[in-house]
Amino acid sequence: MLDTSKIKLDFPILSRQMNGKGLVYLDNSATSQKPQTVITAITEYYMNHVANVHRGVHTLSDESTHLFENGKTKIAHFFGAKKQELIFVRNTTEAINGVAYGWGEHNLVAGDVILVTVMDHHSNIVVWQELAKRKSAQLIFVGVTDSGTLDLIDLEKKLEQFGEKVKLVALPHVSNALGTVVPVTKVVELVKRANSQTRILVDGAQSAPHIPITFTKIGIDFLAFSGHKMLGPMGIGGLLVREELLKTNEMQPWFFGGGMIAEVHESHTVFHDDINERFVAGTPDVASVVGLAAACEYLENLGMQAVLEHDISLVNYAVQELAKIENVILVGPNFESNSLLNSDIKNPERVGSVSFLYKGVHAHDVAQVLDSQGIAVRSGHHCTMPLHTSQHWIATTRASFQVYNSKEDVDALVLALKKVREVLL
Numbered sequence: 001m002l003d004t005s006k007i008k009l010d011f012p013i014l015s016r017q018m019n020g021k022g023l024v025y026l027d028n029s030a031t032s033q034k035p036q037t038v039i040t041a042i043t044e045y046y047m048n049h050v051a052n053v054h055r056g057v058h059t060l061s062d063e064s065t066h067l068f069e070n071g072k073t074k075i076a077h078f079f080g081a082k083k084q085e086l087i088f089v090r091n092t093t094e095a096i097n098g099v100a101y102g103w104g105e106h107n108l109v110a111g112d113v114i115l116v117t118v119m120d121h122h123s124n125i126v127v128w129q130e131l132a133k134r135k136s137a138q139l140i141f142v143g144v145t146d147s148g149t150l151d152l153i154d155l156e157k158k159l160e161q162f163g164e165k166v167k168l169v170a171l172p173h174v175s176n177a178l179g180t181v182v183p184v185t186k187v188v189e190l191v192k193r194a195n196s197q198t199r200i201l202v203d204g205a206q207s208a209p210h211i212p213i214t215f216t217k218i219g220i221d222f223l224a225f226s227g228h229k230m231l232g233p234m235g236i237g238g239l240l241v242r243e244e245l246l247k248t249n250e251m252q253p254w255f256f257g258g259g260m261i262a263e264v265h266e267s268h269t270v271f272h273d274d275i276n277e278r279f280v281a282g283t284p285d286v287a288s289v290v291g292l293a294a295a296c297e298y299l300e301n302l303g304m305q306a307v308l309e310h311d312i313s314l315v316n317y318a319v320q321e322l323a324k325i326e327n328v329i330l331v332g333p334n335f336e337s338n339s340l341l342n343s344d345i346k347n348p349e350r351v352g353s354v355s356f357l358y359k360g361v362h363a364h365d366v367a368q369v370l371d372s373q374g375i376a377v378r379s380g381h382h383c384t385m386p387l388h389t390s391q392h393w394i395a396t397t398r399a400s401f402q403v404y405n406s407k408e409d410v411d412a413l414v415l416a417l418k419k420v421r422e423v424l425l
């Protein structure tokens, strides 16, 4: 386990009192808190280095450009990607929209198929519904098994059924509602075996904070992530695109403006040859890039393997303890009580969060009682209405973890959940 008592001190907000109690922040899948190093990096940039990048010859502009480019190098390295494969966006949602506009618009024709999953976040559904409408394409859902995992048999069946029409498979690495880890390597194998030309997009919103990722090695084409869920600032995220798709222009810019151009004429524009520049339309959010680079550094200093192990042991502990509470029904991989999950660190079944139903009580009421005890959790459908509908759940309550959470935080949650019964039933 990580030394959480030391780590907690790095996050100023965690010393706050909440409703008369010490804050227990368990809403990390929605957004994570920020360490002092990230806050300082942003403040330092605004206090000492502000200037527009790439465009000036003066020293401040040089400093700002250096911080931006250095930050980009660090962030790409964190994801095991080449620098030119990283396109900055505001968040996962914008990254997925980027694939729809920069790739989908140019590569889909009527009748083509996009495969997503029933457990996807709305951001990885609505974008494709809209693209499918524009292109007269079909959006097909791959199911989820009774034990909360991706139904690989259904995936195989649909890959076979739609054959070469399947142009894109877009799926989450980790479900934000179930904590399920999708076996990406297996998915890549199935998809590429069915058609080597099918592109794969992984929504890494919930995996980037917990799982070491080497983009160039996993055989996918796109990876979307949000900085704010991985200790970084809000308003910065990334889309990783396999270099070949950029070099061949299969993936094209979808925002246009200054910065990305080589020449502009009244009749036409020639875009930058350098891929690193071609997707930067307008002034980038330098401070947020600097802040996200500091977040990556913070996680790297802890070690992503240690971060993953910490998360898995917290998730296991939470599953074990929550399963003992009367009226709590766990959802997600392996619903059986007291069974330890994720024992195989290389192939964890669940990371990041534990969601549950509370018999006879709406999730919002559960969350409100927990809030009165200083515990922040999320309740509702977690932007996964198709999943909730398929399971006949109105709403679930989710506790989600980060590097600063400890077993004591889980104990506090368990204790407060016992109060739900006293207060509401």
Ligand SMILES: Cc1ncc(COP(=O)(O)O)c(C=O)c1O
Residues within 6 Å of the ligand: 029, 030, 091, 092, 093, 094, 121, 123, 124, 172, 174, 175, 176, 203, 205, 206, 226
């Ligand atoms: C799996 C998943 N995908 C996408 C998103 C959207 O992320 P953002 O709101 O940062 O764009 C989330 C947010 O919770 C998520 O959990």
